[in-house]
Amino acid sequence: MTRFGTTILLLACLSIAACQTPEDATRDVPQPVDPLPSWRDTASRQRILEFVKQVSTRTSGAYVEARDRIAVVDNDGTLWCEKPTYIQFDFIISLLRQQAERDASLATVQPYKAAREGDHAYFAALDHKGLFELLTTAQSGMTHEQFDRDVRAFTSGWSHPKYRKRCTQLTYQPMLELLALLRSNGFRIYIVTGGSTEFVRTISEETYKVDRANVVGTTQATRYELQGERVVLMRETALVGPVNDGPGKPVNLWQRIGRRPLVAIGNSDGDLEMMRMAHEPSRQSLAILVHHDDAEREYAYDKGAEKVLAAARKNDWVVIDMKREWTRVFSFDSR
């Protein structure tokens, strides 16, 4: 071959190499990237990876069409820390305080008085119904846009009493990795919160890469108003659909998605029915339970998770013992 011919051949080879798409490349070189770097190599991790691979590989016997690859994921205690109190509870107190500041006549009336004075005993003594009325009342009477601003102002200023971190830093690093793994395998992810839909919507996009539309929570009614040419949507106290807890989760999920989830992830008894919803005799599904047993790095508690722990054992669901299975809980933990 002439030198010129050799040069041209070399150029041809280079141009063919440059033409390879990322997909071609993976055929030759094994991918060294670990999709779950904060997970130890346990049976839970292996089952999750294997399930995700099976349902998203067209030639596997357990392949599931992309439109049915839906993951529903609880928020409090599953994606971020729910101790010592739900973050939204602190928000309600701050809302009540602000409302009392704007209207002096409220200052001496409950629950505004207790909120202003930091009277925790008052709130601790309320029953479920009382707490709920407090929540829906505090979170009504404004436009959805104003409420959105109220939540963002609160969350940007709030910090956790133990970690001194903002709420968006209190997400579990291994769970963010799991969301990314699901997403990269064609799953659509829904954040399913017992708290208010509109509260979690303010952080879902930046924190979880989940569109506001894919947050399913407890939903207060909306009132339509026309102000000049502009539609204004006001928050009301009544609920639309059931409280998004226990059997309310499958009910609201069906109404929002119109499908059963393929993967359901929770941490407490309020997630039990949602986790059962993934089960369908005709196909594989995956229920994952986050088990809080790490008193040192987070909190250790089975209270409120007794039923779902028992169901998980009975049905051979994946149970993640945080202490043993995660190399770190938060992104700020040393590894």
Add this chain to the structure above:
Amino acid sequence: MTRFGTTILLLACLSIAACQTPEDATRDVPQPVDPLPSWRDTASRQRILEFVKQVSTRTSGAYVEARDRIAVVDNDGTLWCEKPTYIQFDFIISLLRQQAERDASLATVQPYKAAREGDHAYFAALDHKGLFELLTTAQSGMTHEQFDRDVRAFTSGWSHPKYRKRCTQLTYQPMLELLALLRSNGFRIYIVTGGSTEFVRTISEETYKVDRANVVGTTQATRYELQGERVVLMRETALVGPVNDGPGKPVNLWQRIGRRPLVAIGNSDGDLEMMRMAHEPSRQSLAILVHHDDAEREYAYDKGAEKVLAAARKNDWVVIDMKREWTRVFSFDSR
């Protein structure tokens, strides 16, 4: 150059040409494909094309982030033919007939008797409330999965009295092209029906390429049941949220999406509030009204659209006169 060298050079050129991505190609060759081939070159068409281009071009002054590119589109009369009756009304009659067949004691009781005997006068005499009770009663008492099968069985057998075509063929070809244009420019599309969410969900994916989750309609409540290990979701008569018509549309849309739409498309007074919802002083938006003035190819009627036609003229919304602006209405029309 040797013959061998020339051959290699040719191979190199070919491999470089094969390496071009579709994006590279568009840089050199102007795209001849018309995104709206069933539309005449009218002002409406130009405004739609210009708007879509502006909001999806990063360098335009009117660029809108992809997550805010949301289009909400009414179904009956906007995407498919709603005359001489709503297709879902025929479905209700067929459901009542089937229910009477399964339970002989119903055969002589109204409304089952009228359904069996084809007594149109009976149904015509019902007021709005009466019709609505009939609808929610007929569409309850079964699982969501069973209801889905019921609807599919009906739609696969139904044909239009004038066209003798199936309901999925009664979609407006120019509107399908518009949906495709929006989709290819990063819009997320929601089908917004005054009818039942679960009715339209059965056809949204195949017919409109819109996921079941993105159908927003009138929604009947769901009851949770556990049968063995399986969660069963039963349809009930009560509604969740308002009837999805008039002011109910913005209310339900906010609850489902948590955002204002950028594009709103309707055809009747029931769409007026939804179309107003797109308006936001801080940005451009687009409201489009489908105007039924084509008695020959479809139906001509302004009844029930008087208010929205007036609002469209006042607010300079895009009004599409089907007769003048569409080269064909249905895919089966000759062009």
